[in-house]
Amino acid sequence: MSTRIDHVTIGTVDPDHFENLLVGVFGLEKVRETREQIEQHPVNRLFGWEDGDPIVPRTNHYGSEGSQSLIEVVHLRNAVEVRRDYTKPPQAVFHIGLAVTNLEEIMEKARAMDLEYVSDIVDFAAPGRVFRAGFIRTFGVEFELIERPAA
Numbered sequence: 001m002s003t004r005i006d007h008v009t010i011g012t013v014d015p016d017h018f019e020n021l022l023v024g025v026f027g028l029e030k031v032r033e034t035r036e037q038i039e040q041h042p043v044n045r046l047f048g049w050e051d052g053d054p055i056v057p058r059t060n061h062y063g064s065e066g067s068q069s070l071i072e073v074v075h076l077r078n079a080v081e082v083r084r085d086y087t088k089p090p091q092a093v094f095h096i097g098l099a100v101t102n103l104e105e106i107m108e109k110a111r112a113m114d115l116e117y118v119s120d121i122v123d124f125a126a127p128g129r130v131f132r133a134g135f136i137r138t139f140g141v142e143f144e145l146i147e148r149p150a151a
Contacts, residue, residue: 007061007070008096010141015058015075021138022062022071025109026098026145031070032061071096095135095142103132103147110136117142 012018022028058075100106103121110118117137124131132147 005069007072009072009074010096011074011076012139012141013076014139015060015073017139018073018141019060019062021110021113021115021136022073025106025113025136026100026143027102027106028062028064028071030060031063034059095144097144097146100145100147103134103145106145107134107136113138116140 010018019030023030057077060073060075061070062073063070107118107121115136115138117135119135121132121134124133130149134145136143136145
């Protein structure tokens with residue numbers, strides 16, 4: 001059996017904000033968009049959304065050329081923002097890790113977006129593990145950006 005990451009999903013009331021981040025800052029591409037189709041999809045039964053209006057009017061998928069792993073952004077009509085408290089980490093998705101080749105440029109673009117949190121860049125060096133990393137958080141979703149040296 002072979003298992004791979006298919007997608008990570010972000011639920012938000014502001015999908016345009018995440019599109020600006022994923023496309024404009026991280027340089028990913030929007031590879032697929034669905035609008036108002038989920039209401040006729042069996043996923044409504046899966047999540048117990050059969051009664052009333054569907055809460056998901058739009059879903060977008062982002063990735064890079066040839067990537068089999070996607071970030072799915074689900075537009076929710078109403079949701080609650082989760083605030084991160086590092087003294088009590090959440091029992092939820094901790095962060096989404098993205099491998100990048102232009103860490104400093106991405107961090108500068110993120111700062112210009114005035115996001116909730118943009119860390120400094122940190123250099124890590126341990127036997128067999130050398131990389132630079134930074135964290136970006138917006139609407140309770142955190143991204144770890146990792147830049148490894150060229151092989």
